[in-house]
Amino acid sequence: MRTFLVFLILLFLGFPESNSVAEELFLMRVVSVDQESGKISAEVIDGPDLSTNGTGDPVRKPGMITVLTGSGRLPKQLHPGSVVRVWGEFSGETGTFAARKLFPGKTAGRKTDPTGVHRRLGKGRGFGGKGGGGHGHGRK
């Protein structure tokens, strides 16, 4: 088991993110959503400073940006007021943000698995929610 964990850690360290250098993480509040085109207008709550002055130093965070995710890639439960995290690349020229990944604020898991049907690992320990079961600690 220990060897296996070490192997996993090495695996994680051994595959550096090829394009992570250019990608930034933003915390945003959704202002409007266009599900069809996969476009969001959002207010930036937290993120790196992106605008630069003549010397290349950051001067401010953009207040409102447009996030492009691609058609059909937006979670259906997204609505104005939702807090989301977005990984992607920001273009200062156009003021748009090309999103690579988008996570609704609540949890990473509920984005794609609201019913819990697809959460398989560890599911053998309980049904109908969290934790163990009734008589014992190893319930299905």
Added chain:
Amino acid sequence: MDGSVGYDSNPALAGEAESSWFAAYSAGLAKQFFLTDALILDTVLDATYQDYWQVKDNYNGQGKVILSYPLANGMILPSILGGVAAYRDHFLEAEERNETLAGIDVSMVLSKRLTLGFEHTWKWQGYLNWAKPFSGRGQGRNPQDGNQSGQNKTSEPEAATAWEGSPFDGGPNGHGCGGGRGFLNQEQPPRNNRLVHTGLGLDVFLMPSLTGSLLVAYADLDSSLDMESYRQIQVGIALIWEPFEKWRMETRAEWYRTEYDKVPESMTCIRTTNQARSIGIQLSRFWGPVELYGQVQFQNGESPLNYESYTRQVVQCGLSWYF
């Protein structure tokens, strides 16, 4: 919707494992309603059927409603939740039960990288069948060890002799399990339990391709059969790694420590403190709404009854369709 096939080395989590191949089918339905601009109602229905080929099947269904109202401009999302569930198991009939769930859940965005979640739930569990003490999954009793179901309740004369030759047989003086002679082999009425669960989780957004979760939880089971009551702590970690577009690897490890603090001291054949561990890895490949996945899961743990231990490996692959 989800369909999979796999191999389970020990579906009962028993000391003497009986393995089985299986097919599993799940279907889930979720719908969100905006009751007002801010008040959100989530409704969830799902069902699973697990068709074991060498042992008997199990299935469950559940429905849940979650009412949420965002605070602090959406940075804090408190919810109240309620639900019902039913579980049926023809292999371990002692596990069959209906459940009612109520709880609260608060999700707080702490920063762009951290979300903290808190959950407190109450679960009322109504078991359907008579069962001997510690007949549940992973509690040390082999499914073949006598009747599991109340439909075939053991009579008193049978109960008095059923333990003979078993690990609880204390010999002519009957002290093999302290004062528990006979009792552990007598079926007891269907349990009415209350399980209170408190959990704290932290989601960490580390890199575009790597998201982690840490979990600590405490559970307290109040059983109608006192000796089956327990307190449990749980620690877990999960990592989701998406190194390439359309590929995803999830690793999850959990550790449990369960304390059966109401077992009479005289019952020396019951281990009151038990630990269990599990680790699982799942690899998925997505094609639009379709997911092909394979997973491996290892579990081992200690069972209270007669100081048994168990190990389990599950290998499974399947296909999911999101719509």
